[in-house]
Each structure stands twice: as structure tokens, then as C-alpha cells.
Amino acid sequence: ASPLTLRIVAECPVTKARACDLILPHSAVSTPVFMPVGTQGTLKGITVDQLDALGCQICLGNTYHLGMRPGPDLIEKANGLHGFMNWKRNLLTDSGGFQMVSLVELSEITEEGVKFKSPYDGKEILLTPEKSISIQNSLGSDIMMQLDDVVSSTVTGPRVEEAMHRSIRWLDRCISANKNPEKQNLFAIIQGGLNTELRKACLDEMTQRDVPGFAIGGLSGGEEKDDFWRMVTLSTDHLPREKPRYLMGVGYAVDLVVCVALGCDMFDCVFPTRTARFGSALVPWGSLQIKNKQYAKDFEPIDPDCQCPTCKRHSRAYLHALFKSDSAAMHHVTIHNIAYQLNLMLSVRQSIVEGCFPEFIRTFMKRMFPSRDQYPGWAVDALASVNITLE
Amino acid sequence: MAGCRMKLELSRVALGKGRLGVLKGLGKTGQLSLEVPGCLLHTHLGTVPHLTQDTLSTLSTLPSVTQITLSNIAEHQEVLEEFKDGFRKFAGLHDTVLYCALHDPATPCPTGHTTNKTVSVWGKGREPELVPEHGGRRDVADQHLPIRGSESQWIAHLATWMSVSWFTKIPGVAMLQLKHMRLEEYILSTSWRAWRCFGVVEGGDILEERVRSAKETAKRPVSGFCLDGLQTGSMDQALRTQLISAVTKELPEDKPRHSDKSLLHMSAPLPAVMEDLCGSQRELKACEELKHTRVHMLLEGLLQGVGRPDEVLASVEAGVDLFEGFFPFQVTERGCALIFNFNISSNPELAGRAPPAELEPGEDQETAGDSQHNGDLNPDDQTQMTSFEINLKDKRYQGDFRPLVEGCGCYCCRNHQRAYLHHLLVTNELLAGVLLMIHNTAHYHAFFSALRDALAEDTLDLLKRRVLGQTERKD
Numbered sequence: 080a081s082p083l084t085l086r087i088v089a090e091c092p093v094t095k096a097r098a099c100d101l102i103l104p105h106s107a108v109s110t111p112v113f114m115p116v117g118t119q120g121t122l123k124g125i126t127v128d129q130l131d132a133l134g135c136q137i138c139l140g141n142t143y144h145l146g147m148r149p150g151p152d153l154i155e156k157a158n159g160l161h162g163f164m165n166w167k168r169n170l171l172t173d174s175g176g177f178q179m180v181s182l183v184e185l186s187e188i189t190e191e192g193v194k195f196k197s198p199y200d201g202k203e204i205l206l207t208p209e210k211s212i213s214i215q216n217s218l219g220s221d222i223m224m225q226l227d228d229v230v231s232s233t234v235t236g237p238r239v240e241e242a243m244h245r246s247i248r249w250l251d252r253c254i255s256a257n258k259n260p261e262k263q264n265l266f267a268i269i270q271g272g273l274n275t276e277l278r279k280a281c282l283d284e285m286t287q288r289d290v291p292g293f294a295i296g297g298l299s300g301g302e303e304k305d306d307f308w309r310m311v312t313l314s315t316d317h318l319p320r321e322k323p324r325y326l327m328g329v330g331y332a333v334d335l336v337v338c339v340a341l342g343c344d345m346f347d348c349v350f351p352t353r354t355a356r357f358g359s360a361l362v363p364w365g366s367l368q369i370k371n372k373q374y375a376k377d378f379e380p381i382d383p384d385c386q387c388p389t390c391k392r393h394s395r396a397y398l399h400a401l402f403k404s405d406s407a408a409m410h411h412v413t414i415h416n417i418a419y420q421l422n423l424m425l426s427v428r429q430s431i432v433e434g435c436f437p438e439f440i441r442t443f444m445k446r447m448f449p450s451r452d453q454y455p456g457w458a459v460d461a462l463a464s465v466n467i468t469l470e
Numbered sequence: 471m472a473g474c475r476m477k478l479e480l481s482r483v484a485l486g487k488g489r490l491g492v493l494k495g496l497g498k499t500g501q502l503s504l505e506v507p508g509c510l511l512h513t514h515l516g517t518v519p520h521l522t523q524d525t526l527s528t529l530s531t532l533p534s535v536t537q538i539t540l541s542n543i544a545e546h547q548e549v550l551e552e553f554k555d556g557f558r559k560f561a562g563l564h565d566t567v568l569y570c571a572l573h574d575p576a577t578p579c580p581t582g583h584t585t586n587k588t589v590s591v592w593g594k595g596r597e598p599e600l601v602p603e604h605g606g607r608r609d610v611a612d613q614h615l616p617i618r619g620s621e622s623q624w625i626a627h628l629a630t631w632m633s634v635s636w637f638t639k640i641p642g643v644a645m646l647q648l649k650h651m652r653l654e655e656y657i658l659s660t661s662w663r664a665w666r667c668f669g670v671v672e673g674g675d676i677l678e679e680r681v682r683s684a685k686e687t688a689k690r691p692v693s694g695f696c697l698d699g700l701q702t703g704s705m706d707q708a709l710r711t712q713l714i715s716a717v718t719k720e721l722p723e724d725k726p727r728h729s730d731k732s733l734l735h736m737s738a739p740l741p742a743v744m745e746d747l748c749g750s751q752r753e754l755k756a757c758e759e760l761k762h763t764r765v766h767m768l769l770e771g772l773l774q775g776v777g778r779p780d781e782v783l784a785s786v787e788a789g790v791d792l793f794e795g796f797f798p799f800q801v802t803e804r805g806c807a808l809i810f811n812f813n814i815s816s817n818p819e820l821a822g823r824a825p826p827a828e829l830e831p832g833e834d835q836e837t838a839g840d841s842q843h844n845g846d847l848n849p850d851d852q853t854q855m856t857s858f859e860i861n862l863k864d865k866r867y868q869g870d871f872r873p874l875v876e877g878c879g880c881y882c883c884r885n886h887q888r889a890y891l892h893h894l895l896v897t898n899e900l901l902a903g904v905l906l907m908i909h910n911t912a913h914y915h916a917f918f919s920a921l922r923d924a925l926a927e928d929t930l931d932l933l934k935r936r937v938l939g940q941t942e943r944k945d
């Protein structure tokens with residue numbers, strides 16, 4: 080048996096949303112969950128104690144970056160990524176394939192794996208499914224991701240089909256390469272681009288494999304939102320109820336709420352932490368650009384209702400001034416943004432448990448948008464597909 | 471309010487061996503104190519560089535005096551005027567005394583542009599900028615004399631102590647003359663503020679001018695003295711020590727303060743407004759009443775621009791009480807960690823608790839080699855690594871799973887290893903600055919604590935040998 084248990088705590092009677100307890104090797108995770116991204120074994124200026132205090136139960140590390148520096152051998156010596164960064168809760172690592180294709184020029188994909196030139200020493204490196212799993216085994220993450228053949232979601236045609244089939248073959252190679260199946264969970268990644276038949280075929284194949292969880296991949300890469308939500312809902316329709324569903328690369332508040340309604344449990348995105356470093360603070364009515372002049376004399380906290388350490392102590396005006404003087408300003412906003420994401424998911428979960436998720440969505444949308452006609456059409460359609468009408 | 475008075479109580483004055491004491495009566499209600507020799511908390515706009523309240527509060531003991539910089543704050547003048555509740559509240563600081571210096575000691579400051587009318591204030595990474603007033607030049611006197619007009623009261627919102635230093639970078643007779651005239655004028659026009667005012671002793675490297683400056687400044691009813699223009703890089707330690715010794719001789723004697731506390735107690739009813747003037751009318755009135763009271767001087771020598779442990783030790787011996795706390799920040803910015811040893815406790819139990827920097831035999835040589843490569847090759851350059859630190863970017867720490875300093879109780883050393891810090895530095899991760907700042911601040915303040923212990927136990931020579939040991943070893 081895999082080291083993962085999913086207990087469904089509540090299911091929304093109207094939408095496909097559910098609240099679960101996901102029991103992982105390092106601790107239990109309450110879903111729906113947003114997972115902050117700590118690319119290089121650290122979450123952008125935030126200590127692990129701060130992250131823990133914010134209530135974070137799982138965060139991400141990037142296999143590509145960590146495999147390059149400091150490398151799997153050193154991390155293994157440090158008792159895995161948990162030991163290296165001294166994080167006591169759960170970790171999820173990606174396969175490294177996505178970074179390779181998106182960051183490294185001149186990468187070449189063959190049946191064997193992804194071939195690319197190291198940006199550090201120019202050496203040619205081949206990342207195979209076996210290699211990816213081997214690195215992730217060294218990292219010791221609680222959830223590993225299979226190496227998939229990543230195609231941009233805007234690409235169409237035979238390349239999408241090829242990638243989908245190859246991802247299935249690579250999944251099988253990843254499963255057999257996993258040295259720690261009793262300690263580390265391996266998730267499959269559903270591919271198939273924006274093509275309904277291909278997605279369906281991929282779902283049929285992959286759900287036959289005995290993997291502890293599934294990710295919905297190949298989305299949030301610049302495709303039309305109308306296509307995006309249809310692929311998400313198609314995937315959740317065919318994924319097994321008793322296994323966790325992870326929607327990759329999604330982190331905008333509206334997307335999170337809608338995709339929970341469509342039946343997803345886990346999300347990750349660099350957006351909340353990246354945008355924080357540019358001075359953008361997330362609030363229930365959108366975001367504040369703290370560096371803008373309008374906040375220079377605004378002595379309110381970022382969000383008067385927020386209970387995070389930043390909002391309890393500092394004003395928008397002080398943060399505005401501090402951005403010119405010290406990097407601690409970024410840390411303040413990063414902390415607030417993580418708190419915002421985690422609290423959003425916590426309230427989502429609570430409303431599901433209390434059976435009032437549809438009401439939550441309506442209130443959330445009203446607060447986020449000044450008027451009904453500013454609701455994004457795709458969100459209205461997506462919510463309508465799960466029986467939520469927004470007045 | 472009546473109990474609020476700042477006074478320096480010296481418990482020990484050893485001739486040529488430094489002074490030990492407590493600066494008491496700080497803070498709004500006089501409940502705060504600062505042990506001397508000591509250092510101030512270095513900040514950017516009230517924030518310890520890289521740190522948020524969570525990370526700062528992992529440090530067990532912090533100085534009760536926070537240093538802010540006028541050049542840093544000047545551009546937010548309008549905001550502070552509108553805020554009205556004072557800088558401390560603006561910055562989210564709670565129980566601390568503010569000390570406002572003119573310039574950031576950690577950033578080299580260009581000379582010039584200071585006249586008898588204006589003061590140059592350097593903002594971050596920008597051209598020298600004269601603090602403007604209504605689009606024009608702001609008269610320094612106006613800017614420093616908040617009592618004259620309601621519009622220019624903003625400085626009063628800022629700080630407890632303000633170093634009065636208008637001509638810092640211009641040594642020479644004429645300027646010193648001018649300075650003293652200015653100081654006089656300043657104190658006379660706002661005598662209530664003088665209590666919170668440190669006189670600056672200048673004179674470059676000309677001994678006669680230093681002595682003259684000290685004598686003249688000492689005639690004014692200032693709360694303390696800043697020794698300026700002696701910063702690292704401006705001169706060697708021998709000359710610095712010589713100048714400091716000559717100057718401290720001219721500053722009012724220790725004896726009255728030391729032996730006649732009651733006199734001090736009675737004759738020094740310092741204004742109740744040690745800080746946070748906040749423009750409160752009541753407080754201003756109280757100050758006005760106290761204006762004519764004759765008060766004895768309270769003295770601390772604050773040495774600006776000096777932070778290296780060896781220079782601190784020499785300066786303490788020469789009679790300096792307070793230092794600016796920028797050194798840990800400079801060390802952090804170059805990706806280094808303070809590891810120098812200051813543990814002289816013979817009690818093994820105590821030795822275990824104090825942060826020792828003992829390295830394993832093999833490592834010893836490596837560290838010595840480190841200093842040779844990166845050490846004091848260019849002591850004039852404050853950005854250069856010193857022999858008191860290790861450069862964690864160095865490849866040798868890549869697989870080093872030990873804490874920065876074995877036995878150090880700081881958050882960084884309790885939770886992380888050198889290998890992780892090396893990784894954070896080579897990947898340019900923000901957490902590197904956070905963790906290094908925590909450790910370096912803890913280590914530096916623990917050094918000051920050990921320094922005070924050594925003064926109390928008369929073991930300063932032993933401490934000096936321990937601290938300088940690492941420097942000597944490399945020779």
C-alpha cells in the first residue's frame with residue numbers, strides 16, 4: 080500500500096467540491112490545499128518556522144533546480160530535502176521536466192528522455208523517467224511527480240497525441256523506478272492537451288495504474304480559460320473518487336475557488352510569492368500594489384481583517400516606505416500573501432464541511448468583483464456547469 | 471514622567487581599560503536601560519535588515535536603542551507629518567529608544583555638499599540630495615529646530631537622540647568654529663531638546679583640532695558625545711586610539727557621575743520627553759519649564775563608523791562606551807558569517823552555553839588559510855572580508871553539515887547547517903540574508919556581552935587575546 084490515505088470529510092451536495100484529510104508521511108493535510116512553491120529548497124526569504132506558523136502543511140521543491148544545485152547526493156547526505164531545509168511537514172517535488180522544457184533552450188525530447196545542456200557547465204544531460212525518480216528518491220519528497228512529456232497547451236496536432244502516449248509509457252517506467260514506494264508517493268500526470276478525446280484516452284489508461292494520486296497537467300500555460308475549465312472538469316469526472324486530484328500551476332484566487340467546485344483538491348503556483356516580491360499584496364477584493372504612490376500615506380494594514388503577522392503590525396504606508404530601504408518589505412508581503420492563500424483555502428474547506436460552499440462562492444465573487452458584469456465569463460460558465468448560478 | 475531621566479551609572483572604570491556601566495532611564499517612562507560598552511541596533515527605516523518581527527524576535531537579547539538614519543527617513547518627511555504619532559509607531563516598533571544618525575554607517579557616504587545652511591542627505595543609490603523645502607533648499611537650522619515652526623516639527627517625531635553633525639566631513643578650524651556656533655545656537659533655541667542631543671567631536675586626524683573640538687563640545691549641555699570621522703578605513707587603529715584617548719580626556723570626568731550619583735540624580739531632571747515628542751502640547755510645555763534648569767552633563771562616548779571586533783576592543787580601552795551596530799549587516803551583505811571566538815569562561819558549564827567558535831584541528835588551518843586569501847588585505851575597504859568571519863560562498867562549505875558556530879543558540883545555528891547556507895548563497899536566495907543576519911547579530915551582541923563580562927571580571931586582556939587570536943594566527 081502506498082503511504083497515503085485520503086479520507087473524504089465532506090462533499091458539497093451541489094458542486095463537485097470535497098473536503099478531505101490527506102494523510103501523508105510527514106503530517107496530515109487538510110484539502111482543498113494550496114501548496115506554496117519553494118523552488119530551491121527555500122521559500123523566498125521565509126523561514127521554515129514562519130511557514131509552519133502560517134499553517135502550511137505541504138510545500139513544493141523543484142527537482143530540476145535541486146538536482147543541479149546542490150545535487151541529489153548532497154541532499155541525500157543531509158537526510159533528504161526535509162533534512163537539508165529542516166522542514167518537518169510534507170514536500171512535493173515535480174519531475175523536473177517542465178523546467179527543462181521551459182527554461183532550457185535546445186532541449187530535445189526522445190523516447191529515452193529529455194536531453195539538454197546544463198546551464199551551469201554546458202555539459203549534455205539526459206533526464207530519463209528513471210533519472211527523475213532517482214533524484215526525487217534522493218530528495219525524499221512525500222509526493223513525487225512522474226516525468227511527463229510536456230507540450231505547451233497552445234500546441235495542437237499529432238505532437239499532443241505523441242506526448243500523451245509517451246507520458247503513459249514514462250509513467251510505467253517511473254512506477255518501476257521508484258525505490259521507495261512504501262515511503263514516497265508517485266503521482267501520475269494526465270496529459271492530452273485541450274483535446275477531449277486525448278484527455279479521455281489518457282485518463283482511461285492512467286487510472287488503470289495503481290498510483291496513489293493524479294495530477295491534471297498540461298494546463299494553465301496560456302490556453303483560453305474556456306478550454307482550461309472544460310479540461311479540468313472532464314478530468315475530475317473520470318478520476319477515481321478515493322484518490323487526490325492535483326491541479327498543477329493554478330493559484331489565482333478565482334481559479335482556485337472555481338476549480339475546487341470542479342472537484343480538485345490540491346494546487347500550486349509561484350504567483351502569490353512572486354507577485355509579493357514586486358509589492359503586490361493579495362486581498363479579498365483583488366490586490367494592492369503597495370509600491371504605488373497612493374499607499375504612501377495609507378496607514379491601514381494591507382487587509383484590516385487579516386490576522387497575519389504583517390497586517391497585525393505594519394501599515395501600507397510603512398511597507399510602501401520600506402520597499403525603498405530593505406528586502407524585509409518583500410518578506411512582509413510574501414508572508415501576507417501565503418497567509419491569504421492558506422486562509423482562502425481554509426474558508427473554502429470550512430464552507431464545504433458546513434454545507435454552504437455555494438453560498439461561499441457567491442459571497443466570494445461579490446467581494447472580488449465590483450459588479451456582476453465584471454465576473455469572468457468562463458468562471459460563470461464553469462460554475463453553472465456544477466449548478467451554481469451567480470446572481 | 472518625573473522619574474524619566476537618562477543617566478549613566480558606571481560600575482567600573484579601569485584606567486586605560488575601559489568603562490563598564492548601565493545607561494539608565496531610557497524610554498518613555500524611563501524603564502529601559504542599555505549596558506555599556508554596548509552597541510545600538512542597526513536598522514533600515516526601523517527594520518533590522520532582512521528581518522521581520524518573527525525572525526527578529528528569535529534573538530533573545532537586543533539592545534534597547536534602535537538606530538535610524540536621517541538620510542533614510544528624510545524622503546518620508548511628509549508621510550510622518552501626516553502620520554503624527556511618531557516614527558516609532560510608524561515603523562511598528564514597540565519598546566525601544568530611537569537614535570537618529572545623519573548617515574547610514576554601513577554605506578559609504580560621499581563628502582561635501584554640507585554648508586552652514588544645508589546638509590546633504592544621501593538617499594539609497596541616488597545622487598546626493600539636499601532636503602528640499604517647498605521645492606527649494608531646506609535650511610538646516612529649520613530642519614533641526616522643530617520648535618520654531620509647526621510645519622517643521624517632523625524631526626521631533628523621529629528620535630530620542632539626534633546627533634548634531636552638520637559639518638562632519640569638513641575638518642578644519644573654520645568649520646569647527648562654525649559648528650560650535652551652530653551647536654550653541656541650536657541648544658539655546660531649543661534647550662529642552664539638548665538633553666537628547668549628542669555633540670559631535672570632530673577634527674579629522676589633527677590631534678589639536680580633536681582636542682579643541684572636544685573641549686568646545688564639552689562646554690555645551692549635550693547628553694553625550696559622538697566621535698566622528700574615525701571610521702574603519704579612515705585611519706589606522708593606533709592613530710584612532712591616540713585620538714580617542716586624547717579626546718576622552720577632555721570630556722567631562724567620570725568621577726562626578728561615578729562617585730556622586732545623588733548629585734546627578736537631583737540635578738538632572740531630564741525632560742519627560744526623552745522620546746516621542748509627538749507634538750504634544752503638554753509635553754512641550756513641560757519642556758519649556760525645564761528649559762532653564764541647570765543640569766549636569768551625562769556622557770557617553772558613541773563612536774561612529776567603527777564596528778570590527780578588534781577596533782571595538784581598542785576603542786573601549788580608550789574610553790568609548792557605545793558603538794553603532796552596523797558590522798553584522800556588512801558581514802551579512804558579503805555572504806559571510808561571524809565565527810570569531812570570544813569565549814574565555816573557565817567554567818566548562820558556562821563555556822558550553824556561550825557560543826564558542828572552536829573549530830576542529832583540521833578546520834583551524836583551513837580558516838587561517840581563509841583569512842590569508844580573503845582577509846585584511848585591504849583594511850581600508852569596509853566591504854572586504856575580515857578575519858573574524860568565514861565566507862560561506864566558498865566551495866569548502868558545500869558539504870559542511872555543521873552549524874555556523876558550534877554551540878551558538880541562534881535560530882540559524884539551531885536549525886541550519888553551513889551546507890544549506892552555502893546553497894542559499896550560490897542560488898541567490900533571500901533566506902541567506904535572513905539567516906546570516908540572525909546569526910551575525912546574535913554573535914556580535916554576544917561578543918559585547920562577553921566584553922562587559924570581561925570588564926567586570928578584569929579579564930579584558932584574556933578576551934583580547936582570544937578575539938585577536940584568529941587575526942594573529944594568519945600572520
Ligand SMILES: [Zn+2]
Nearest residue numbers: 385387390415
Ligand atoms: Zn495579512
Ligand SMILES: [Zn+2]
Nearest residue numbers: 878880883909
Ligand atoms: Zn548562530
